[in-house]
Amino acid sequence: MTAFTSPVGRQPRGAVKLNGELITGWVEFEVDNNTYYSADTFRCKFAGAKLPTDRNAVWFAEQQDMFVELFIGFPTNPASFSAADLQSFIYGQVDHITIDPISNTIDVDGRDLTRLFIDTKTTQKWPNQTSSQIATQLATAHGLTAAVTATTTRVGKYYEIDHVNMSDERSEWDILNYLADLEGFKVWVRGQTLYFQPVADPTKTTPYPIVYQVASTSAGPKANFEAAKFTRALTVSRGIQVKIRSWNKKYAKGFTVSYPSTVKTIKVGQSAIGAGGQIYSKTVANLTQDQALQYAQNWYKQLVAHEMKLEGLALPGDNALDVTSMIQLSGTGTAFDQLYYPDSINRAMSFDGSYEMTIAAKNHAPDSTVTA
Incomplete structure (x- = not known):
């Protein structure tokens, strides 16, 4: 399979910050941007021999807490740029530091600041506060900025209507998602900001094109992606209830x-x-x-959404695609030519300038839509 021609002058660049300061010595990193209900994750590898002397393996081994920010972009001058010329894809807290003395490499991995809410359990009820007041309070308690759209209904009314038992301990993230669903909102964390607000309908936006061209000559087929697998769940196609x-x-x-x-x-x-x-x-x-x-x-909508899947969709990385985007597959001449919702986008960046994306996406087939 032949790839379509890439844009001329494509020179992606990356940057890494540790605890708010740019650091040299990174070799490669990955960012997994997921859908609203889960945390984004990251992994970054450093070459011990290329690290600054004050940020060597001894320093890493002594750290009890660490924050990482990863940047990718296409600067005007690829030979001279700063983090401000790039896009930040994750600001997160490190879960593990792994040192390999044989290869002299250091790996760190972790999650974005969604983890603050996932890892914090509470039995607090807030019956006399609105959803937006609760979201703002929780963001402030964790030192985050709150980008919250005001709501008016006190949550005690929701508990009464939904017969919710709030005596059990549950994570703050479960509570925020419960309240967001009631308000018709979404809740997510980007950088150091908690967002609790309505979002644009992705079907109203211009979809991200994934194009396949069936072979017409001995040169074989063409595509703007490098690999992909298309899967149809016939359990769903046969009909579910x-x-x-x-x-x-x-x-x-x-x-x-x-x-x-x-x-x-x-x-x-x-x-x-x-x-x-x-x-x-x-x-x-x-x-x-x-x-x-x-x-x-x-629940039915969640189940049928797994009918048609794009998996292992690998292509050159760019910054235009987001988990809030829609993906339009075309050109295969099959039932898979339709719109998809991204499940996850994995971006992999290496210091030598290699930048790739791997995407997982899903949707139901158009003829599986139930209107009754």
């Missing part, structure tokens, strides 16, 4: 809600083998009938 069982103490009765109300039947020839769709069931206490239906619809 979600069943939610609940018991509501207020009305002293149990019930089951199904979504969609019917599931299509597929037969193999005259045989009944393979007839009917996969049933997914779950028991959730203290829901009303309407809440159970909403729960079933949301």
